[in-house]
Amino acid sequence: MYDKGISLAVIKRLPRYYRYLGDLLENDVVRISSKELSEKMNVTASQIRQDLNNFGGFGQQGYGYNVEYLHGEIGKILGLDKKYNVIIIGAGNLGQAIANYPDFERRGFVISRIFDVNPKLIGMSIRGVEICDVDGLEDYVRNNYVHIAALTVPKAKAAQLAGDLAEWGVKGIWNFAPIDFHLPKGVVVETVHLSDSLMRLSYSIKAMEEAGGAN
């Protein structure tokens, strides 16, 4: 494996490389130099060379990178050559948005079940995936290998639920509640903090208005 001893900072940048290379692939670009890629991605060419050297380079001096190969290799490092069994807990707008996101399935994230407490939603389906009563959640998780549970439930319920899911055997939690979990070893958590993101935006707007005196 490539990825022994690679810094978290590099790992965090890989999805972005993967995304840019995917866009190039879609536009039938075969090769790209670190200089061209750096202009697109707005990072330095030396940063790119350094990052990609962590994985054995992939590039040939003077020829640039083979886009398809590099895309595939980064995909493997990210684990995108595998299939993941994903469940969604919470069939509200956000849960439905995730269920409807076609790119996820294309990258191997296969949604097998959606769970909710709302009797009006139970029994319906989204893109062919049934919305089930959350009462059956424990049974399902204990009897199926669930890689990822996407949690789109209210904050008040999220911590307890995450703890239960970890105990029942879920490997990863994709959390959308504005809360950080402290879970046992053997479970990984990735949180999308929407409100933190919005606060960074208000900070930037405020800073910009104060600097420029605009309006």
Added chain:
Amino acid sequence: MYDKGISLAVIKRLPRYYRYLGDLLENDVVRISSKELSEKMNVTASQIRQDLNNFGGFGQQGYGYNVEYLHGEIGKILGLDKKYNVIIIGAGNLGQAIANYPDFERRGFVISRIFDVNPKLIGMSIRGVEICDVDGLEDYVRNNYVHIAALTVPKAKAAQLAGDLAEWGVKGIWNFAPIDFHLPKGVVVETVHLSDSLMRLSYSIKAMEEAGGAN
């Protein structure tokens, strides 16, 4: 102002402080030491003292921090003592999820309009906010001070739309499409990269399974 010359890393951590202090406030905690806060937040006490010293400290040696005061001051730094006029472009599941998120309005982000192209959605409203035809978007933005446009449109439309919004006078773009924008000065962008987040999760699950040999 406090925030001259403060590193971006500290600024990025502020929403998380704000969130934890808000939780403490809700639980009627009046004072907290950097040690207690560090245990909750899973960062070192010295990191906390160092971060908060950037803003004049707020703490008294031996007495800890006044939670309400600190929460309020960090809120001001983040610009949360102001009101923001927010529009949402894209009334699909994700746009509706944002429109339905009650915390945003409580923090001063007031949604004034939602825009969409879908005739089935136009004329409906979400929490009292009307969904309007996107044909009226330019007029609205040119004639109103729009702080933030939340973009929940397909990737193919996002770049053009962001450029137009910038030209028409929007100050900040809260982007949910998997794309990075290069916009002129005077507009700030904050992107929520859902798929990057999911890829970091698959990486972590893969790394964990390989390390532990689980399954």
